[in-house]
Amino acid sequence: MSYQERKGILRFPKATFERLKLYHALLSQLHAEGKVYVLSEDIAEMLRITPEQVRKDFSFLETKGKPKVGYVIKELLDELDELFGTGVDENIIIIGAGHLGSALVNYKGFKNIGVRVAAIFDNDPRKIGTMVGDLMVLPLKDLSRVIRRFKVKIAAICVPENAAQQVADLLVGHGIKALWNFSTRILDVPPNVIVQNEDITRGLLGVKHMLAESEKSSNADVLKVNER
Numbered sequence: 001m002s003y004q005e006r007k008g009i010l011r012f013p014k015a016t017f018e019r020l021k022l023y024h025a026l027l028s029q030l031h032a033e034g035k036v037y038v039l040s041e042d043i044a045e046m047l048r049i050t051p052e053q054v055r056k057d058f059s060f061l062e063t064k065g066k067p068k069v070g071y072v073i074k075e076l077l078d079e080l081d082e083l084f085g086t087g088v089d090e091n092i093i094i095i096g097a098g099h100l101g102s103a104l105v106n107y108k109g110f111k112n113i114g115v116r117v118a119a120i121f122d123n124d125p126r127k128i129g130t131m132v133g134d135l136m137v138l139p140l141k142d143l144s145r146v147i148r149r150f151k152v153k154i155a156a157i158c159v160p161e162n163a164a165q166q167v168a169d170l171l172v173g174h175g176i177k178a179l180w181n182f183s184t185r186i187l188d189v190p191p192n193v194i195v196q197n198e199d200i201t202r203g204l205l206g207v208k209h210m211l212a213e214s215e216k217s218s219n220a221d222v223l224k225v226n227e228r
Helices: 003-007 014-032 040-047 051-058 073-084 099-105 108-113 140-150 161-173 200-227
Strands: 090-095 115-121 135-138 154-157 178-181 194-197
Touching: 014 040, 014 051, 014 073, 040 051, 090 099, 090 140, 099 115, 108 115, 115 140, 135 140, 140 161, 154 161, 161 178
Parallel strands: 090 115, 090 154, 115 135, 154 178, 178 194
Antiparallel strands: none
């Protein structure tokens, strides 16, 4: 019985779900270092959040901590692995054999979360037939065959903005259920299709904003000291 079947239909708050992914990465690191237990205070310090927030997020999980001992890292990891389906192998395809698409093909971390890149596609005749890692770049006319053969549900879109919607329409038409969108285009897809946007520009804008706020705060502290 799956995690979702045991717990029913889970609906985590979006912010909590995003932090659970951060906890998974941190706990994986601690487990690899041989750590057995971890306190919510330690997690909070490493992720720069409050211990109360960590405990509130973990209250959505079945794994419980013990006073003064903390959480058993392996137990938390096992539950998060089940929640995120890291033990279930999933084939994905990549559209766009440019620098980003090629980097995704060669990313070694996918195997740790049960993901395998089954194929990479492009419509540029100069790229079709060339090798990216262990994969040959395929033409888009082979999409249907590959999706059926490897039972693909997820596709990464690594194409320019002006081509992204057309590619999304093509993928949805071939039965793709989830799009990992690396373009800057806001995609228009049916309600039953999942879209995860990974716009590097918007991410950098967020970093710039936080840096500016941090510098404002630092400058304000300096002014307070100088005014004394």
